Amino acid sequence: MPQRTVNDFTIRVATVNGSGSQSSNLVLTNSIFRLGIPVAPKNVFPSNIEGLPTWFDVRVTSKGYRCRTRDVDVLVALNAATWQQDVAGVKPGGVVVHEATYPLTGETQREDLTYYAVPFNALAKEHFSDKGDLRKYLMNMIYVGALAHLLEIPAGVVEEGLRAQFRSKASAVELNMKAVTIGIEYAREHLEKRDKYYLERMSGKTDGYLFMEGNRAAALGCLMGGCTVAAWYPITPSSSLCEYFIQYADKYRVDKETGDRNVAIVQAEDELAAAGMVFGAGWAGARAMTSTSGPGISLMAEYVGYGYYAEVPGVIFDVQRAGPSTGLPTRTMQGDVAFAYTLSHGDTKHIVLLPATVREAYELAMDAFDLADRLQTPVLVLSDLDLGMNSWLTKALPYPKKPFDRGKVLGADDLASMKSWGRYRDVDKDGIPYRTLPGTKHSNAGFFTRGTGHDEEARYSEQPEVWQRGLDRLLRKLETARTTVPAPVVDEKGRNVAIIAYGTTHHAVVEARDKLHDAGIDVDYLRVRALPLSPEVATFVKRHERVYVVEQNRDGQLYGILRTELPPHLIGRLESIRHYNGVPIDAYVIVDPLLEAERAPAVVAE
């Protein structure tokens, strides 16, 4: 018997898209979580409704890592089309649980793996021939049972997982449990445990945690952040953000007696129209948002530039997917950072928020509405498919503590006590002017909002000095924003080497820093949470000899922004580490090049 590997391995379930494996995958995930073991599920799925291959990775991680890992230890093979490729991807010493009819010949017959053949199809046919379409779902549930037996998950725990998945639907729980039991029974009678992978109950690691996707958390942020107008155009991977918002709005924004709603949600004709509705609503005083992905922000560029120059609040969620162009709609990337920062023609710089966790997806969504109102400008919140669509372990989201910050809005009473006001005057010298809302009952309230050149009184102007003065004030506002937006998160202990990252790359950095520590290299870490960059970023770089900027795009987009915005003498300290194959970054993407670079002199010496 080889040494036991407990609570630290990855299970990959390979199935065909549309075969109904999602429920069984989530039940497996939930069952392991119920043993008190942290898990990080990642769904790698195709841009397809039915027929293409899909993989679901459940990373079991006693240390609580959240990022993807390259290693597949346990494969559940339920897709004949990818059978060969799937077996090839299993780590030496790993396990393959497979449909019994798949051939074990040539490349699929590896000496270094343990195989368990289960006649999933035949079992489903035997027990569920009367279940019609449900049969394929139940077949997937049989694998949960077989795996539960092999990994030693008690049947009662799986049943709890089923209850969590199917909520109060007792009949569904019963039927699915029957399928799980068939899997358990089959494994007990026919499979002799020959591998090293085990799950053992843990304590103190998952207390108070729940599973949530970033898109759901962002939708809750919109709900609690006071969003009243949402306009959207369906696009993967952002659709679920608005769909969750609709779901919560239907429940929490409707007067139970009258049916009156205090929210308006419009499915627009395209992303540009969605952006137009957002800025129209923002101008009229509502907190408005749209959610989209890369192709959508390309369309929105026109209105976002308008929002910037005319100074209209609006919140845009960009759940990034792999681009350019249509790219890989169901794969992840941090590829829109540079584009979003300067979205639209002319001199533009936008507020960009970069949530890394589910908690931040929620909190930065709320912050986005405050910042949009406070700074009177578009705010782009850039998450990604990994954060948006995967389920992450997170602590319960806290009830908001802050009231809304509606920014500098003058009401009729304010106007009555003022001799005059000008829409674009910089009264407070922070670059942020005062505004009034349409409907304000005062004869001085009105002004003309326009994307054409205008002076401090919002009058049309082509005067060179007026135009330049306006652009300079917008730059002043950007400087104010540097210290208004969420500050970077810094973990620093005086080391020479550091990492800068943002968004979901964070989770790979966490694991990478542990691995680097094990290899004898400790690194400091700064996580950027917003653009424009906080002044802290420059001082952080100044305190380090080498700073590795890690991100999930080909061109090193934040690296480029840093090179442009940091003092020239600091630029040479930056190194870029990039990952851009569409699947979430793992720790080795950071560890390998960093170790190589940091150990380079030693290697030469050898």
Next chain:
Amino acid sequence: MTANVNIIGLTRDVYKGLPTTLCAGCGHNSITNHLIKALYEYGVEPHNLAKMSGIGCSSKTPAYFVEQAHGFNSLHGRMPSAATGAKLANRELMVLGISGDGDTASIGLGQYCHLIRRNVDCTYIVENNGCYGLTKGQFSATADVGSKQKSGKINEYATIDVCGLAIQLGATFVARSFSGDGKQLVPLLQAAFSHRGTAILDIISPCVTFNDHEGSTKSYQYVKDHDVVLHTADYISGGKEIAVDYEPGTVHDVQLDDGSHLLLRKLDTNHDPTDAIGALRTIHDASARGEFVTGLLYVDTHQQDLCARERLTKVPLARLDEKALRMHKSEWSKLMESF
């Protein structure tokens, strides 16, 4: 009430704006004057008026009336989306959108269509001159087949009839008029203000600089010669008694949502503005004859507007605070426990 103020006690001057920067004799300037009259007589509250526009000569005109009101000069062809957002944010606003033929029928055709199918409560004016003025006279998509450009070029491409299209899309108020016919236009504008839903007003408005020559179908002369007036229109505001004598069967009484009436006295034609198919045929037949019909082409006062369909609360969304928008702490805890 003195003779110098309207029903809400404001003088006509309040409804004026900055001096126009358009060409002398431009049809758009006449429309602005008719709008000032209509808004004044209607008694629009300036602070509640949202003047929206796109880009182009037409879209500059919101600066030329009701200077006190908020204006939103948006992007080329993108006014409908901003108007939709503004109306949703504050349903008390009276949204008045001004666009042109390029802004509506070319670059903005998609948003125009979707504004109509959502029946956003607003007045949408197309100041239609069949050409691009600011870029010096290129054809727009409303140029008629066979119409001649100033350079001599003849338009060979099918024209987009914004009224016919609107009726097809389920528009609830569609009218066509001529910038030079204030007698017809002012009551149509007022009826449009009273209508709850999208009111489309296509106003033929000759471009004196680039499209007023022989061979153009949008020149003053051509329009005067080929304007088939469907009916005379009288707007009677809500609460006022209808004191017009007419023979039964000669007048169509359109009852609008706010209790006002538009009385349409039939002329030669037998147009029924509640018959969508009939309206399309009337438009088509006139176009085939090289003419165009003016008047209220189609109206349906029984459809819900967007805010009603969305069941929006009476209080403008823009004015709701944390108390109205955030669930109670206990509900939040319950929600978190459900995961």
